[in-house]
Amino acid sequence: MKVYSMPMTNETENNMISPTRTVSADPGLLSHEELLANYDGRRRRTLEELITKEKLNRLNSRKAHVSLWLKRVRKRVRWFIDHARIKISYGDFMMAVTIFVLFGDDVRILCFPPSADGVFSFFVSLSFILFALEMILYCWVKSDFSNGIFQVKGYAFSFFFWLDLLAVLSMV
Numbered sequence: 001m002k003v004y005s006m007p008m009t010n011e012t013e014n015n016m017i018s019p020t021r022t023v024s025a026d027p028g029l030l031s032h033e034e035l036l037a038n039y040d041g042r043r044r045r046t047l048e049e050l051i052t053k054e055k056l057n058r059l060n061s062r063k064a065h066v067s068l069w070l071k072r073v074r075k076r077v078r079w080f081i082d083h084a085r086i087k088i089s090y091g092d093f094m095m096a097v098t099i100f101v102l103f104g105d106d107v108r109i110l111c112f113p114p115s116a117d118g119v120f121s122f123f124v125s126l127s128f129i130l131f132a133l134e135m136i137l138y139c140w141v142k143s144d145f146s147n148g149i150f151q152v153k154g155y156a157f158s159f160f161f162w163l164d165l166l167a168v169l170s171m172v
Helices: 032-036 047-083 090-111 114-141 159-169
Strands: 003-007 020-024
Touching (some): 090 114, 114 159
Antiparallel strands (some): 003 020
16 A cells, blocks of 8 residues: 655644644555644553554454354364264275375385384285276276176276276386
């Protein structure tokens, strides 16, 4: 916001406290003298005191808002921990395994000592077995071999079969 100071004319000077007035794009702003003026005899506050008071009010308001928000979140988390029942589906479990396979090695390198490599290797091997078992079960359940092995309908030898096979083999 641009602020300009301009001299006052004789006509407006009688109505104002000082010969200069702070003018801005907002016509509701008062001059420094008008802000500092005290018409009922109380102590005049300096502009710095007013600014400091406003900053403290804003800070206290933010702190109160954050504090109230944290209390609400804490109450909901406590309810979730005490009462919520989590039922995880097969798809959700395999999604978690996929995320582990994608990012687990990076997390291991960044956050864990070399002594944890064996545990991560075990979980990667378990993930490989789960993915291979999933492919076998999908071929068995979602494919129709009634017309022979070369005329299969469904999952086996489809685009997603080859995509899954490539993903499993890339884990080796």
